[in-house]
Amino acid sequence: MADETHDILNQFTNKDYEYGFVTDIKTDFIPKGLNEEIVRLISAKKNEPEWLLEFRLKAFRYWLTLEMPDWAHLHIPPIDYQEIIYYAAPKTKEGPKNLEEVDPELLKTFDKLGIPLHEQKMHSGMAVDAVMDSVSVKTTFKEDLAERGVIFCSFSEAVQNHPDLVKKYLGSVVPYRDNFFAALNSAVFSDGSFVFIPKGVRCPRELSTYFRINAMNTGQFERTLIVAEEDAYVSYLEGCTAPMRDENQLHAAIVEIVVLDRAEVKYSTVQNWYPGDKEGKGGIYNFVTKRGICKGESSKIFWTQVETGSAITWKYPSCILVGDNSIGEFYSVAVTNNYQQADTGTKMIHLGKNTKSRIVSKGISAGKSQNSYRGLVRINKGAENARNHSQCDSLLLSDTCGAHTFPYMDIQNESAIVEHEATTSKISEDQVFYCNQRGIPTETAVGLIVNGYAREVLNKLPMEFAVEAQKLLQVSLEGSVG
Amino acid sequence: MQQYIDFFKSQRQKIDESCAPLLNAFREKAFESFQRLGFPAYQSEDYQHTDIAGLLKDDFGFYLNHAVTGINPRKVFPCNVPNLNSFKHFVVNGQFYEEQTAMNLPQGVFSGSLNTFAKQYPALFSRYYNRQAAEKGDGLAAFNTMFVQDGYVLYVPENVIVEKPLQLTNISGGNVNSLVNRRMLIILEQGAQAKLLVCDHTTDEKPILAATQVVEIYTGENASFDFYEMEESSLNTVRLTANFVQQAASSSVIANNITLSNGVTRNNYQVDLTGKQAETHLLGMAIVDVQQKIDNFTLINHRVSDCQSNELFKYILDDEAVGTFSGRIIVAKDAQKTAAYQNNRNLLGSNNCRMYSKPQLEIYADDVKCSHGMTTGQLDETVLFYMRSRGIPKEEAALLLKFAFTNDVIGGIRLEGLRDRLKLLIEKRFRGESLKCQGCI
Numbered sequence: 001m002a003d004e005t006h007d008i009l010n011q012f013t014n015k016d017y018e019y020g021f022v023t024d025i026k027t028d029f030i031p032k033g034l035n036e037e038i039v040r041l042i043s044a045k046k047n048e049p050e051w052l053l054e055f056r057l058k059a060f061r062y063w064l065t066l067e068m069p070d071w072a073h074l075h076i077p078p079i080d081y082q083e084i085i086y087y088a089a090p091k092t093k094e095g096p097k098n099l100e101e102v103d104p105e106l107l108k109t110f111d112k113l114g115i116p117l118h119e120q121k122m123h124s125g126m127a128v129d130a131v132m133d134s135v136s137v138k139t140t141f142k143e144d145l146a147e148r149g150v151i152f153c154s155f156s157e158a159v160q161n162h163p164d165l166v167k168k169y170l171g172s173v174v175p176y177r178d179n180f181f182a183a184l185n186s187a188v189f190s191d192g193s194f195v196f197i198p199k200g201v202r203c204p205r206e207l208s209t210y211f212r213i214n215a216m217n218t219g220q221f222e223r224t225l226i227v228a229e230e231d232a233y234v235s236y237l238e239g240c241t242a243p244m245r246d247e248n249q250l251h252a253a254i255v256e257i258v259v260l261d262r263a264e265v266k267y268s269t270v271q272n273w274y275p276g277d278k279e280g281k282g283g284i285y286n287f288v289t290k291r292g293i294c295k296g297e298s299s300k301i302f303w304t305q306v307e308t309g310s311a312i313t314w315k316y317p318s319c320i321l322v323g324d325n326s327i328g329e330f331y332s333v334a335v336t337n338n339y340q341q342a343d344t345g346t347k348m349i350h351l352g353k354n355t356k357s358r359i360v361s362k363g364i365s366a367g368k369s370q371n372s373y374r375g376l377v378r379i380n381k382g383a384e385n386a387r388n389h390s391q392c393d394s395l396l397l398s399d400t401c402g403a404h405t406f407p408y409m410d411i412q413n414e415s416a417i418v419e420h421e422a423t424t425s426k427i428s429e430d431q432v433f434y435c436n437q438r439g440i441p442t443e444t445a446v447g448l449i450v451n452g453y454a455r456e457v458l459n460k461l462p463m464e465f466a467v468e469a470q471k472l473l474q475v476s477l478e479g480s481v482g
Numbered sequence: 483m484q485q486y487i488d489f490f491k492s493q494r495q496k497i498d499e500s501c502a503p504l505l506n507a508f509r510e511k512a513f514e515s516f517q518r519l520g521f522p523a524y525q526s527e528d529y530q531h532t533d534i535a536g537l538l539k540d541d542f543g544f545y546l547n548h549a550v551t552g553i554n555p556r557k558v559f560p561c562n563v564p565n566l567n568s569f570k571h572f573v574v575n576g577q578f579y580e581e582q583t584a585m586n587l588p589q590g591v592f593s594g595s596l597n598t599f600a601k602q603y604p605a606l607f608s609r610y611y612n613r614q615a616a617e618k619g620d621g622l623a624a625f626n627t628m629f630v631q632d633g634y635v636l637y638v639p640e641n642v643i644v645e646k647p648l649q650l651t652n653i654s655g656g657n658v659n660s661l662v663n664r665r666m667l668i669i670l671e672q673g674a675q676a677k678l679l680v681c682d683h684t685t686d687e688k689p690i691l692a693a694t695q696v697v698e699i700y701t702g703e704n705a706s707f708d709f710y711e712m713e714e715s716s717l718n719t720v721r722l723t724a725n726f727v728q729q730a731a732s733s734s735v736i737a738n739n740i741t742l743s744n745g746v747t748r749n750n751y752q753v754d755l756t757g758k759q760a761e762t763h764l765l766g767m768a769i770v771d772v773q774q775k776i777d778n779f780t781l782i783n784h785r786v787s788d789c790q791s792n793e794l795f796k797y798i799l800d801d802e803a804v805g806t807f808s809g810r811i812i813v814a815k816d817a818q819k820t821a822a823y824q825n826n827r828n829l830l831g832s833n834n835c836r837m838y839s840k841p842q843l844e845i846y847a848d849d850v851k852c853s854h855g856m857t858t859g860q861l862d863e864t865v866l867f868y869m870r871s872r873g874i875p876k877e878e879a880a881l882l883l884k885f886a887f888t889n890d891v892i893g894g895i896r897l898e899g900l901r902d903r904l905k906l907l908i909e910k911r912f913r914g915e916s917l918k919c920q921g922c923i
Binding site: 071073381394396397398399400401402403404405406407408409410411412413414415416417418419420421422423424425426 | 527815831833834839840850855859860
């Protein structure tokens with residue numbers, strides 16, 4: 001069985017990244033490097049109001065005082081921030097008014113990625129905002145959503161059309177002083193999505209943003225802001241891919257979510273940035289700050305993430321539970337293969353009474369990868385009757401990979417109940433043998449077991465994404481018996 | 483920190499005077515390390531909630547000349563634990579209390595002062611002393627090596643079994659703020675067995691009594707060592723310990739640490755499993771209230787395959803007490819078939835106490851069984867109700883439950899007399915009575 005296992009493993013780890021093509025498209029670059037001029041230039045390119053430029057400059061000046069964090073269980077080669085191009089945009093005249101004005105090459109790219117930008121052709125009924133390099137290319141179903149008062153547009157548009165809302169919420173959950181990458185993003189962010197769901201509205205479609213890095217030597221710094229007013233509901237999905245390149249590219253994004261009384265936001269991610277080749281060359285550095293705040297009572301935030309790509313992942317989607325009875329949940333499957341490294345997890349900060357949080361994290365490591373869960377559960381003094389349950393399991397598929405768990409629990413209230421459990425193991429030979437006996441070949445058996453292992457998380461994904469995520473899991477891992 | 487550097491430079495001669503030259507030989511290197519490392523930085527990953535430099539910033543007196551105090555600890559501290567028939571030793575303010583009476587220890591066993599050991603067994607001393615502390619220790623261990631003047635050594639030669647437990651009582655006292663540096667060296671050769679109980683007492687309530695303690699334990703193949711520590715001191719006590727354990731194949735170590743009354747305590751454990759089928763049990767319990775602080779840090783290194791480690795730490799916190807537990811298990815790349823379990827359970831009794839817990843796993847091998855668990859909460863309401871509905875008063879029911887909670891840790895003690903005494907002490911503690919282990923005032 002060992003040989004067979006080995007073959008299957010090889011076969012699958014040799015499977016190529018499917019989205020590694022480059023689109024030949026005219027791109028508008030700014031000079032590489034980072035200084036105040038660049039920050040001003042980006043702001044000018046986006047035609048931004050003065051207050052936003054101020055925000056960027058403050059962030060930039062603060063960033064200069066910081067050093068890159070080194071506490072994560074990651075080996076990050078030094079990054080030269082002066083070698084990165086901070087803004088790259090597919091060339092257009094005035095910004096596309098309708099589909100006909102969008103460069104056909106661009107449309108082809110998104111077609112190739114399976115992202116439906118032609119509204120008439122769409123079956124899924126999902127509204128999409130497509131972001132290529134630094135700018136949003138096209139947002140679909142905008143008018144339809146606007147009828148119900150839902151604002152779903154690119155961040156730049158929101159700055160132009162809804163400055164009050166942006167001003168009110170920008171940086172309210174992730175201030176620019178939050179951390180090194182948050183400061184960097186706040187200084188140079190280029191685009192992203194903006195979602196606003198007004199009082200009492202249940203967003204009729206799933207909203208989705210698709211991020212694509214295309215240009216060489218660029219970094220992607222997008223910013224997403226989601227605001228759900230009282231009793232609102234939205235489910236938001238995010239996907240991402242990048243071309244195969246030998247050099248590493250930096251992606252440092254910020255996601256902020258504000259949830260008011262009784263509102264609910266579901267945020268799902270299928271992260272499939274280029275992970276680098278089999279020797280660990282190239283790939284995206286994915287350093288992301290994601291945080292949501294349950295401001296109102298009985299509000300809810302659900303994070304679901306399937307992390308399969310990126311050379312290095314540094315990401316902790318968090319919930320601040322301020323409102324009484326608010327709920328934060330985090331479901332994650334993180335898969336690492338070859339030389340990938342991931343340090344991912346969540347933070348649950350309980351401030352309000354009767355707040356609840358739940359963490360389910362499933363790590364799968366293969367090849368020579370390192371996969372860490374890092375999470376913080378803090379119950380503050382005023383958080384009466386807070387409740388947390390964390391479960392983080394790790395599955396090891398080779399004897400050269402690593403699986404690590406770093407939970408932190410700070411409890412300052414006696415009425416809290418906090419539980420944490422974690423296990424680490426490999427796929428048991430008994431399980432595989434059991435399947436073999438019943439005529440299921442090893443490869444399928446392992447696929448079944450891995451899928452079963454991740455099911456709890458995959459079930460939380462919206463239908464279309466669940467299918468994609470399941471396929472991704474198969475690409476990365478199926479057949480690899482430890 | 484500078485004060486200690488200056489102090490060391492100026493008092494070097496006095497420190498050396500009463501000590502064996504072999505012991506003094508280690509100071510210079512430790513001094514270099516300390517200057518380089520300093521005290522562990524507050525709020526760094528491993529010292530998030532204990533500020534060592536802050537705790538030691540006061541002007542502490544050192545007992546450099548080790549003048550004979552004239553105290554006969556046997557009279558002052560007549561340990562009266564029933565059923566605990568043990569060989570008794572005392573360390574007074576860091577200095578081993580030498581007695582003339584022979585102890586009837588098995589042939590070849592050395593149980594006595596660090597200085598005497600250095601003189602009598604220079605080869606063994608040089609081979610083991612400060613080996614682990616220098617290699618794995620931080621600035622605090624270096625600090626101890628710089629200043630330590632005496633300590634306790636237990637050496638058990640090959641295949642010798644010390645049936646009767648050994649008991650060491652650390653006594654600190656004085657009328658000014660003082661700092662003592664204690665040291666222990668435990669060497670069990672192949673097939674040797676021993677049990678050691680260390681009781682930590684302070685005599686005075688008022689001045690701040692700080693102690694650093696470095697313990698190095700070596701167990702040979704098939705050796706077995708039980709290490710029980712009980713701290714019963716006062717709110718003004720600072721206790722900083724670093725325990726280093728190195729285990730050869732098939733050896734077994736139990737380290738059980740009970741904190742009943744203290745001020746600020748930080749215990750470090752670093753265990754290296756270097757031989758196959760070695761087994762470690764790390765247990766800890768703390769019952770803390772008022773402003774007590776307890777911080778246990780453990781690091782278990784599974785370097786080879788087929789080893790087993792088991793950790794269980796239970797805290798009961800009340801009032802404004804602060805509890806910290808950090809556990810880290812590292813399973814090296816080739817340490818297949820490792821079984822490592824880590825468990826931390828805490829009961830919170832007031833809204834002002836705080837608990838920080840960090841049970842961590844770092845695993846680089848695939849064929850392992852590792853798990854960790856942590857719970858923090860209160861006594862189960864339904865269970866309390868069940869007991870009350872059967873006529874047990876609320877207080878009594880809560881007491882029974884808390885008692886049961888501590889029992890896992892107490893139950894792991896393989897000295898019957900100590901186990902019974904601890905049960906009594908814990909019960910008294912829960913009933914709000916005086917906690918002092920009677921014999922030791």
